[in-house]
Amino acid sequence: MLKGGDPRNNYDVLGAAIRNRLNHNQYGIKRILIVDDSKDFAHGIKEFLHKHTGIHTESTIRTNRAIAVLRMAVEHGRPFQVVISDMQMGLKNDDGLTFLGKVKRQYPEIRTILMSSTVDTTFQPCESADFRLHKDTHDMLTHLLLLIDRLAARVERVNHQPMVEGPIEELRHHA
Secondary structure, three states: OOOOOOHHHHHHHHHHHHHHHHHOOOOOOOEEEEEOOOHHHHHHHHHHHHHHHOOEEEEEOOHHHHHHHHHHHHHOOOOOOEEEEEOEEEEOOEEHHHHHHHHHHHOOOOEEEEEEOOOOOOOOOOOOOOEEEEOOOOOHHHHHHHHHHHHHHHHHOOOOOOOOOHHHHHHHHHO
16 A cells, blocks of 8 residues: 655555545544654644644643643543653653553553654563654654554554554564
C-alpha cells in the first residue's frame, strides 16, 4: 500500500485511508492530545495529523495542563482516545513516562504513544505506552500514521485490519 520515494505520497495514502474510515464512522479515534515541551513540534504534529487525517487534535506543552485538558474533555463528554507524549519534557518534575503512567491509571481506555529524540539503552518497554516512537526515525510521520491506525484497532476492540503490518514491530525496537 505504501509508495516508495517521496514520503508525502505515504502521508496522502495513509491519511486518505484514515479519513475515509473516519468519514464512514469506522474509526474509533476521534480526538488526539499531543504533549511536547517544544511548542513548535507539538503544533507541527497537530497540524500534520489534522491535515492528513481530519482527526481533531489538540496540543499542550506541559503535562499538568494535559491532565487538566483530559479531565475537562471527559467531563464534557468529548474524551480523547489517544495521547502522544514526548519522553523528556525539559522541566525537572515533568517527564512523559511519568505522565503517561498517570494517564493509564486515570484513563485506562486511552491509548498512548511515547516519543523520544534520544537513544537511551536503559529505556525498556513500559506499561505506560502502547507504542514508542523515536523522533529521529526515518520518516517518523509515516510511522506515526501507522501507529495511529494500529491504535484505532485497539480502541475499537474489533478485528479492524491495520493498513500495514510491517513497520510497527520494527518501531518497538528503535525507540
